[in-house]
Amino acid sequence: SGPNDCPVDSEQLGQATWTFLHTMAAYYPERPSPSQMESMRTFLSTFSQFYPCWYCADAFREDMEINPPQVASRRKLSQWLCERHNVVNVRLGKGVFDCAKVDERWRDGPADGRCD
Template sequence: MAPAPPPCEEKICASKNDKMRAMFAAVGQPKPAPAATAATSAECPPDREELGRHTWTLLHTTAAYYPETASPSQQTLAEQFIRSLGELYACSHCAADFRSEVEASPPRLGSREEFCLWMCEQHNAVNAKLGKPVFPCTLARLDARWRDGGARCDEEGAESSGPAID
C-alpha cells in the first residue's frame, strides 16, 4: 500500500477515493446522494488523482510531439516548462516531489526519443511510490499510447484512454 501523502490544506491535495473510503468506514453502507443536490464531477475541482492523470496526459503528449532533434531554443523552453510545473503545480507535496525527481534526474531534451523516455521514467518513479504498475519505457510502446494509438483508436467512437499508464 502506498504511504499517505504529507498533510496539505489545499483542496487539490485531497483524494475523492480516500474521502469515500473514510466516509464508508465511518458510516457503514453507502447511501446514494439525492439527485437534486449531488454535484457531478464536472462541476467540482479536480482531486490530486484527476489532476495527476490530466497532467501526465499533457506531459506525455508534449514529449510525444517534441521535435525529433530539438534546437537549443526548444530545449530551453522544454526545460523551463518542466521546471515551472515543479514550482507552480497545484498539489504542493506533488510539486515538491517532482522538483526533487527533476533535480536527481534532469530532463533529457536533445531529441523526442530522449524526452519521451525521460518522461516515462519520471512517471514510473511516481507510480512506484504510489504502488501502481510501471509502464514499459520503449519508444514504440510510448508512441502507441501517446502519439499513434494504432488501429484500436482509428475505430469510430474509440475511447482515447488507451493502455493504462496512470
C-alpha cells in the same frame, strides 16, 4: 470522484496532467533547436514550481534534481518523462509502465487500428 463540475482532486489533476505532459513529449521535435531545448527545460522547471499538488510538485522537483530533463530529442524527452512517471507509480504502489510502449500509448495508437 464528485460530479464533473466540481474542482478536481489530485488524482484527476494527475491524470489530466500526465495526458498533457506525455502528449507534449510525443510531439516534441526530433531535432530541437538550442532555443527549443532551453524553453523545454524552463517549462519543466516552471511547471514543477506551480503544479498545484504541492507534495507532488516537491517530489517531482527532487526527482528532477537527481534526473535532469533529457531535452535533446523527442525520443529522449518521452523516455525521460516515462521514467519520471514510473518513479511516481512505484511510490504510489502502482504497476510500472513499459517505456518501450510510450509512443504507442501517446502518439501512434495500437497496431490493430482501433484508435484510428
